[in-house]
Amino acid sequence: MLFVLKRIGVSVLLVWVVATIVFLAIRMVPGDPATILLSQGGVAPDPAAVAQLRIQLGLNQPLGMQYVADMHRLLVGDLGQSLQDQTPVAGEILRRLPRTLELIGAAAVLAVLLGLPAGLLAAIRRGGAFDRIASWLAAVALAVPIFVVGTLMVAIFAQGLHWAPAGGYVSFARHPLRHLELLAMPAATIAIGLAAILFRMTRAAVLDVSMRDYIRTARAKGVAPRRILARHVLRNALMPIVTVLALNLGSLLGGTVLVEYVFNWPGLSGLLVDAVNARDYPEVQGVVLVISVLFVALNLVVDLLYALLDPRVRHG
Amino acid sequence: MVELSRREWLIGAAALPVLAETARAAPADTLRFGLSSYPPSLQPWVNTGTAALTVKTLLHRGLLMFGTDGKVKGALASSWARDGKNGWTFKLRDAQFHNGQPVTAADVKWCLEQIMAPTSTAYLRGQFQAIASIEAPDAKTVRIIMKQPTVTLPLMLATPFAPIIAKGSLNAAGGIGAGPYTLTAQERGVSLSFAAFAKFYEPGHPKLRQIHMPVYADENARVAALQSGDVDMIEYVPWQAMAGIQKNPKLLLNTVDGPYMALAFNGGTGPFKDERLRQAVAHAIRREEIVAAAFFGRGTVLEGLPITKSSEFYDPKYAHGWNYDPKLAKQLMAAAGVPNGFDCTLLSTAQYGMHLATAQVVQQHLGAIGIKVKLDLPDWATRVAMGNRGQYEFCVQGQTADNNDPDGLSAYIDGTLPPDNARSYHLPTPEIHKLLVEGRAEFDPAKRRAIYDELQRVALKVVPLASLCWRAQGYAMTRNVHGFTNMPGGLNFYSGYSLENVYFA
Numbered sequence: 001m002l003f004v005l006k007r008i009g010v011s012v013l014l015v016w017v018v019a020t021i022v023f024l025a026i027r028m029v030p031g032d033p034a035t036i037l038l039s040q041g042g043v044a045p046d047p048a049a050v051a052q053l054r055i056q057l058g059l060n061q062p063l064g065m066q067y068v069a070d071m072h073r074l075l076v077g078d079l080g081q082s083l084q085d086q087t088p089v090a091g092e093i094l095r096r097l098p099r100t101l102e103l104i105g106a107a108a109v110l111a112v113l114l115g116l117p118a119g120l121l122a123a124i125r126r127g128g129a130f131d132r133i134a135s136w137l138a139a140v141a142l143a144v145p146i147f148v149v150g151t152l153m154v155a156i157f158a159q160g161l162h163w164a165p166a167g168g169y170v171s172f173a174r175h176p177l178r179h180l181e182l183l184a185m186p187a188a189t190i191a192i193g194l195a196a197i198l199f200r201m202t203r204a205a206v207l208d209v210s211m212r213d214y215i216r217t218a219r220a221k222g223v224a225p226r227r228i229l230a231r232h233v234l235r236n237a238l239m240p241i242v243t244v245l246a247l248n249l250g251s252l253l254g255g256t257v258l259v260e261y262v263f264n265w266p267g268l269s270g271l272l273v274d275a276v277n278a279r280d281y282p283e284v285q286g287v288v289l290v291i292s293v294l295f296v297a298l299n300l301v302v303d304l305l306y307a308l309l310d311p312r313v314r315h316g
Numbered sequence: 317m318v319e320l321s322r323r324e325w326l327i328g329a330a331a332l333p334v335l336a337e338t339a340r341a342a343p344a345d346t347l348r349f350g351l352s353s354y355p356p357s358l359q360p361w362v363n364t365g366t367a368a369l370t371v372k373t374l375l376h377r378g379l380l381m382f383g384t385d386g387k388v389k390g391a392l393a394s395s396w397a398r399d400g401k402n403g404w405t406f407k408l409r410d411a412q413f414h415n416g417q418p419v420t421a422a423d424v425k426w427c428l429e430q431i432m433a434p435t436s437t438a439y440l441r442g443q444f445q446a447i448a449s450i451e452a453p454d455a456k457t458v459r460i461i462m463k464q465p466t467v468t469l470p471l472m473l474a475t476p477f478a479p480i481i482a483k484g485s486l487n488a489a490g491g492i493g494a495g496p497y498t499l500t501a502q503e504r505g506v507s508l509s510f511a512a513f514a515k516f517y518e519p520g521h522p523k524l525r526q527i528h529m530p531v532y533a534d535e536n537a538r539v540a541a542l543q544s545g546d547v548d549m550i551e552y553v554p555w556q557a558m559a560g561i562q563k564n565p566k567l568l569l570n571t572v573d574g575p576y577m578a579l580a581f582n583g584g585t586g587p588f589k590d591e592r593l594r595q596a597v598a599h600a601i602r603r604e605e606i607v608a609a610a611f612f613g614r615g616t617v618l619e620g621l622p623i624t625k626s627s628e629f630y631d632p633k634y635a636h637g638w639n640y641d642p643k644l645a646k647q648l649m650a651a652a653g654v655p656n657g658f659d660c661t662l663l664s665t666a667q668y669g670m671h672l673a674t675a676q677v678v679q680q681h682l683g684a685i686g687i688k689v690k691l692d693l694p695d696w697a698t699r700v701a702m703g704n705r706g707q708y709e710f711c712v713q714g715q716t717a718d719n720n721d722p723d724g725l726s727a728y729i730d731g732t733l734p735p736d737n738a739r740s741y742h743l744p745t746p747e748i749h750k751l752l753v754e755g756r757a758e759f760d761p762a763k764r765r766a767i768y769d770e771l772q773r774v775a776l777k778v779v780p781l782a783s784l785c786w787r788a789q790g791y792a793m794t795r796n797v798h799g800f801t802n803m804p805g806g807l808n809f810y811s812g813y814s815l816e817n818v819y820f821a
Contacts, residue, residue, distance in 0.1 A: 032701055032704070035701070036696075036697050039363075039737065040365030041365045043439070043738065044715075045736070048441060052434075052436065056435075085488070085504075086488045154536075165541075166537060166546050167532070167541065168530055262534060271505065278356065
């Protein structure tokens with residue numbers, strides 16, 4: 001119990017540290033939200049209007065007061081309002097986060113469906129034609145930047161063949177078919193790189209496990225090859241594969257920005273980049289904080305699971 | 317359960333793209349317009365960028381507006397005239413707000429007073445301080461009394477920065493307007509939808525029943541959306557895509573010279589306190605190369621103040637006063653005591669390609685006459701902050717005038733105004749200020765012309781900014797879209813006014 005409380009305490013502390021760092025970092029970067037907002041389109045705003053907007057947005061307050069007000073708001077679960085249009089930040093994140101999670105989730109499913117069987121097959125037929133071709137394709141997929149893949153897909157399937165829309169977003173509730181149609185290309189773009197990683201990882205892990213003593217013993221005992229593969233090789237090889245997949249999915253949480261831009265998918269990463277460009281302090285803080293909390297929560301769950309599985313962790 | 321043969325499966329699969337394309341086709345009475353960004357705010361009097369202006373031209377109308385010929389025309393006011401020495405009178409037409417209430421003089425008075433209020437963040441707040449009082453003698457008449465005679469008041473009122481909303485209706489979402497369209501749906505960062513306002517004052521307008529505006533912040537995504545048939549029209553066509561659009565038989569490219577690129581100077585510190593060195597810079601740059609490098613040849617060299625050729629104040633005598641003449645630039649440097657050149661820093665940004673490419677060309681050309689230029693290329697927000705604080709020696713500007721009258725350049729060339737990143741820093745221009753004030757107060761066209769001739773002459777000498785080029789501002793559309801007007805020069809960002817005329821044919 002003490003271990004659990006300690007871990008939760010550390011997690012809360014981590015979230016506070018992140019909130020403080022983000023608060024200070026975004027304000028240390030030059031750029032005034034009021035000036036940026038009122039000078040859009042290259043016009044010269046009236047300085048008195050800019051000063052007035054700074055007052056309305058509370059930007060004229062001393063930094064310490066802004067910090068105390070921000071932390072107080074966070075304590076009661078309020079992420080504040082956007083400096084641009086006073087939209088509640090929490091509401092906007094709640095709208096955007098599921099879109100990014102959906103994109104990542106769809107990409108993960110595609111990547112697993114493609115990468116895992118291909119990796120397995122390549123390992124079984126090591127050195128064969130399939131292995132060589134698939135390894136070469138995986139190398140290409142990893143070498144080509146994700147925005148190039150996305151742009152090529154748009155050029156071929158949207159602009160060239162007119163098979164798919166170039167990009168955009170419609171909610172599933174409003175138009176399910178159109179939603180899936182719009183999801184397909186960005187998810188596939190992310191999936192290509194991810195599938196290549198999974199392919200390599202699966203191939204290497206399967207080859208590694210296949211050479212272990214217990215596999216040789218199983219073969220010597222006359223266990224059927226199919227059974228060895230499914231029950232012994234794949235099950236043991238899955239551990240590093242799942243770890244790599246989880247790590248990559250975690251980094252995608254804030255890293256789908258290029259795909260979101262190319263396909264006009266309004267997710268969380270795009271929101272963060274736009275907020276930084278506009279110096280929308282509450283929005284930047286809110287998005288970074290939510291991503292951080294998700295990471296910290298994931299780590300907490302993993303730590304607690306380790307403790308559950310391994311008593312040595314519990315007792316230090 | 318229906319069983320399908322392999323052939324039927326194949327036919328079905330082959331038909332999918334066709335079905336998808338059919339599903340994407342919009343009804344013939346709905347224009348799908350690809351916006352370049354989601355409006356940060358729809359506050360009626362606050363400037364929040366071009367996309368927001370386009371949206372606001374759908375929702376709102378002011379007393380006046382700019383017609384497709386670029387001239388001021390009545391909007392909610394059916395007529396207007398000078399009233400005494402300092403006043404203007406506006407007669408309102410029978411128009412309604414989107415809530416069905418009539419537009420009255422009381423609404424107009426309230427709106428204009430909000431713009432000029434001490435707590436206002438309106439774009440025209442500063443200019444409206446020239447108003448002494450606003451009167452509403454009856455429901456259909458508005459009198460605006462200026463502190464000085466002001467010929468340019470109709471120009472200010474014709475911009476989309478002074479829309480009239482129903483009295484007291486201002487809220488976080490905007491206000492109740494009287495424009496040709498009403499907002500029916502919006503999803504932050506994704507799209508906005510509009511329906512025609514059935515009681516719009518102009519009979520037969522707007523011509524389309526609906527407009528849907530999905531947002532494509534990435535310029536390539538915007539072009540791809542047009543080329544793939546996802547939208548009917550886009551704004552801010554990237555220059556590199558213009559040739560491809562022109563070659564496409566299904567599409568139409570509409571460009572005009574709109575915004576312009578220029579250099580602004582720090583007149584408070586550094587080498588450019590000396591006007592001879594500002595002149596030297598203005599003469600040392602071969603502007604054709606900026607048009608080629610930054611705008612893929614889509615622009616026009618600009619060697620004088622940014623006054624469009626279509627303006628009555630355009631004078632070829634002054635239009636090429638900063639012509640490319642490196643020999644003259646060297647002479648000016650010698651006269652300023654730096655014949656062998658000097659080191660300086662040019663502030664621009666790497667965030668926008670046109671700003672970066674412009675800075676690089678300027679660097680090359682100044683290097684050729686001995687001025688060693690170091691580029692400072694922060695992100696745009698930092699660039700704006702540094703511009704406001706005067707943390708530069710000279711900087712690249714991309715901007716547009718308030719209108720096509722020389723007075724529309726005031727914010728960019730009047731050095732007596734408070735420091736702002738959009739104009740030269742601490743560069744006093746008393747003569748220019750005096751001429752701008754005189755021009756604003758002069759109602760005689762011939763005398764105004766003489767004042768602005770003098771203004772151009774003085775500006776060429778003082779160099780409050782060194783113009784570089786007009787950049788082509790493009791809209792692209794499918795060939796069945798008609799009725800849209802891309803307005804030139806300072807009116808370019810007000811082109812959304814003409815969306816009420818758009819129809820399919």
